[in-house]
Amino acid sequence: MLLTQNRTTTAHRIIFIAGIALLFATSLATTAIADEYHYRNSLIGDRAAGLGSAYTAVSDDPSGLFYNPAGIVYASGANMSASMNSYQQTTLTYEDVLGNQYDWSRNSSTLLPNFFGIIQPLDKGIFGFSYAVPNSIKEDQDQIFPNITASIDRFIINFNNEDTTYNFGPSYAIEINDKLSLGATLYMHIRQQQRTSNILLEYGSGARFWSNEYYELEETGFKPVLGLMWTPKERISIGATLSQINITDSETTRHETCEGASTIVYDASSFCQSSQIKHRVRIDTTKSDQPLNLNIGVAYFHSKDLMLSGDISYYSSIDSTTDPKESVINLAIGAEYYINPRMVLRGGFYTDMANTPDLTTNVTAYNQSEHIDLYGISASLGHFTRSSSLSFGLSYAMGTGKAQMISGDSTLQDATLESLTIYISASNSI
Amino acid sequence: MNRIRAMDSLISLKNVVITLALTALTLPLVSHAEQSFRTRAHIDQQLTASTDDIKAEINFGRNIAARILGRLPLLKDEKLTRYVNLVGKSLALHSARTEIDYYFAILDSSHVNAYSAPGGYIFITTGALMQMEDEAELAAVLAHEIAHITEKHIVNTLKIKANDNSTTAGIGQILGASTNTTKAIFTQVVDKAINILFEQGYQHQDEISADSVGLELLATTGYDPMALPRYLSRLQNNLREHPDNASSTHPPTQARLTNLTAIIEADQLHTLALPKATDRFKHYVTYTK
Numbered sequence: 001m002l003l004t005q006n007r008t009t010t011a012h013r014i015i016f017i018a019g020i021a022l023l024f025a026t027s028l029a030t031t032a033i034a035d036e037y038h039y040r041n042s043l044i045g046d047r048a049a050g051l052g053s054a055y056t057a058v059s060d061d062p063s064g065l066f067y068n069p070a071g072i073v074y075a076s077g078a079n080m081s082a083s084m085n086s087y088q089q090t091t092l093t094y095e096d097v098l099g100n101q102y103d104w105s106r107n108s109s110t111l112l113p114n115f116f117g118i119i120q121p122l123d124k125g126i127f128g129f130s131y132a133v134p135n136s137i138k139e140d141q142d143q144i145f146p147n148i149t150a151s152i153d154r155f156i157i158n159f160n161n162e163d164t165t166y167n168f169g170p171s172y173a174i175e176i177n178d179k180l181s182l183g184a185t186l187y188m189h190i191r192q193q194q195r196t197s198n199i200l201l202e203y204g205s206g207a208r209f210w211s212n213e214y215y216e217l218e219e220t221g222f223k224p225v226l227g228l229m230w231t232p233k234e235r236i237s238i239g240a241t242l243s244q245i246n247i248t249d250s251e252t253t254r255h256e257t258c259e260g261a262s263t264i265v266y267d268a269s270s271f272c273q274s275s276q277i278k279h280r281v282r283i284d285t286t287k288s289d290q291p292l293n294l295n296i297g298v299a300y301f302h303s304k305d306l307m308l309s310g311d312i313s314y315y316s317s318i319d320s321t322t323d324p325k326e327s328v329i330n331l332a333i334g335a336e337y338y339i340n341p342r343m344v345l346r347g348g349f350y351t352d353m354a355n356t357p358d359l360t361t362n363v364t365a366y367n368q369s370e371h372i373d374l375y376g377i378s379a380s381l382g383h384f385t386r387s388s389s390l391s392f393g394l395s396y397a398m399g400t401g402k403a404q405m406i407s408g409d410s411t412l413q414d415a416t417l418e419s420l421t422i423y424i425s426a427s428n429s430i
Numbered sequence: 431m432n433r434i435r436a437m438d439s440l441i442s443l444k445n446v447v448i449t450l451a452l453t454a455l456t457l458p459l460v461s462h463a464e465q466s467f468r469t470r471a472h473i474d475q476q477l478t479a480s481t482d483d484i485k486a487e488i489n490f491g492r493n494i495a496a497r498i499l500g501r502l503p504l505l506k507d508e509k510l511t512r513y514v515n516l517v518g519k520s521l522a523l524h525s526a527r528t529e530i531d532y533y534f535a536i537l538d539s540s541h542v543n544a545y546s547a548p549g550g551y552i553f554i555t556t557g558a559l560m561q562m563e564d565e566a567e568l569a570a571v572l573a574h575e576i577a578h579i580t581e582k583h584i585v586n587t588l589k590i591k592a593n594d595n596s597t598t599a600g601i602g603q604i605l606g607a608s609t610n611t612t613k614a615i616f617t618q619v620v621d622k623a624i625n626i627l628f629e630q631g632y633q634h635q636d637e638i639s640a641d642s643v644g645l646e647l648l649a650t651t652g653y654d655p656m657a658l659p660r661y662l663s664r665l666q667n668n669l670r671e672h673p674d675n676a677s678s679t680h681p682p683t684q685a686r687l688t689n690l691t692a693i694i695e696a697d698q699l700h701t702l703a704l705p706k707a708t709d710r711f712k713h714y715v716t717y718t719k
Contacts (some may be wrong), residue, residue, distance in 0.1 A: 076473055304471040338470065387591060
């Protein structure tokens with residue numbers, strides 16, 4: 001909990017906060033959902049994570065089931081891998097949301113197994129099964145802002161958002177010839193989200209405004225991934241994948257409750273009214289469109305000790321009246337170097353661009369989604385024994401952008417997102 | 431309530447994932463593609479066999495031997511068993527792997543076959559003994575089985591090696607990369623080995639390799655090297671008359687004979703005047719066709 005003690009009593013502030021209260025009263029607060037706006041929220045797989053996820057042209061271990069199933073035909077043997085206990089901490093700060101100097105800060109920390117994969121030769125190809133958590137966030141905001149204006153004694157916000165996406169399913173890959181392999185993964189896609197937002201404004205007059213929103217999303221679908229791995233010449237590998245999530249079932253449930261403040265004038269259509277506790281439930285089964293994703297990667301295997309890789313990822317735009325998405329291009333580069341046969345160092349750089357449009361400062365532009373482009377680095381240290389390996393790694397991504405946190409208001413806030421992931425992973429030959 | 435539902439979903443997901451993953455482990459093994467330039471530096475340490483690997487191989491072979499004896503009864507003929515062991519151990523002294531002890535036993539079965547398990551466990555059926563006419567032929571069959579062990583055909587196919595007891599592996603087990611499914615996996619691999627011995631057979635190149643190495647071992651030990659092609663030719667003829675006794679686990683005999691003939695001619699082995707020890711064989715082996 002953060003207790004903010006700054007006080008400003010300018011006329012502008014009073015008008016601003018009065019506006020906030022009215023806007024809350026009429027439409028409740030919008031909530032930013034950081035991970036929906038990016039496509040690279042978790043780095044999957046120990047080796048791939050160390051390389052900044054520049055893995056489309058490598059993919060020759062169980063992580064390839066996720067990155068490029070065509071690569072698993074080149075795995076060094078039947079083995080199983082787990083990138084377990086990935087701890088991710090994210091801090092998202094919106095500056096001056098309640099006027100100058102009052103920042104909103106949302107923190108997320110998750111500890112979860114984010115990948116499990118197993119591959120096994122079968123007939124003329126390689127069969128695999130994998131489980132991945134490409135996105136998991138548990139956001140919390142628990143802040144009290146006292147004495148915002150002369151008339152508002154206290155502003156309390158409690159916000160909690162849990163949003164996790166699970167992928168699991170089989171893969172199969174075959175070698176077409178000594179330079180080309182093809183593979184496919186059919187992931188089951190499950191996304192579960194629960195969000196609670198509770199806001200209370202206490203006025204000096206004793207009046208209160210209170211709103212509470214509970215939002216739940218249950219979404220299922222499938223995600224086919226088609227992969228290709230081509231070796232145009234010795235030591236050089238080119239990989240490509242094409243995938244798209246297809247939502248087959250989706251339901252959102254929204255419970256909204258509020259009580260208006262007596263200091264605010266409401267029109268008849270307002271959901272919130274003074275001295276009345278209102279409650280409504282809205283259910284929506286609209287299936288969201290998802291972008292087409294094309295990844296192309298190249299890897300150069302210089303020697304047994306050194307490998308370099310790079311990826312370019314394209315996500316198509318989505319035309320939607322309620323949730324449009326811009327097309328996105330992300331880049332990743334990585335390097336792997338063996339200090340000795342037992343120790344390997346990996347490092348990578350990657351981008352994680354926002355799929356939202358740049359925010360406009362037009363005074364009539366309301367409820368714009370935040371736009372924060374992220375740039376990240378990753379590093380890992382791996383230790384090998386004869387039949388197993390253990391990797392310890394971390395990745396850090398940071399970016400700044402704009403957000404519009406108050407529903408129905410055109411004011412923009414500067415936003416900063418920082419994400420640190422620490423992981424320890426193991427793989428074992430069987 | 432929703433958290434409980436979410437947790438239930440996660441538990442269900444985990445069960446599905448584990449079940450499907452273990453199912454994948456039971457699938458038949460085949461070889462897969464390789465691109466040598468993808469080989470990373472850590473692979474080097476995986477290629478060197480350690481003392482622990484040999485112990486693991488022996489332990490694995492002992493389990494397979496027990497399973498073989500569960501399928502086919504042991505012949506309780508001490509005198510004959512001792513004789514077969516003397517012949518087999520003479521060959522083993524000249525084999526490429528003297529670090530393991532070899533054990534030879536006779537199975538009371540009319541099927542014409544011989545089996546070898548990793549770690550030095552070798553079985554020959556009474557049906558096979560009945561097809562032989564001299565000690566060199568017995569030695570030839572045993573040499574072929576010894577070669578399967580020295581060349582580690584099952585060990586390499588099933589990637590048998592010692593458990594990794596290092597700290598790294600231990601942490602890996604805690605993290606779930608290698609879980610308590612290890613015992614289940616071991617049992618499944620033993621099943622696969624039994625399947626190779628009784629149903630699927632060795633890979634063709636492994637059988638040809640065992641013939642080649644066995645032929646060399648036979649001659650090195652001092653037995654007539656022509657015993658192996660002679661025995662195989664007789665089998666080929668006899669089994670045309672009694673196909674029920676045929677082994678389904680070996681490649682076509684003609685292909686093996688062609689390979690042996692090529693080696694014999696290349697190395698001029700047919701010019702060696704080495705003994706067949708027919709009288710001694712007939713003294714101990716009194717079974718008749």
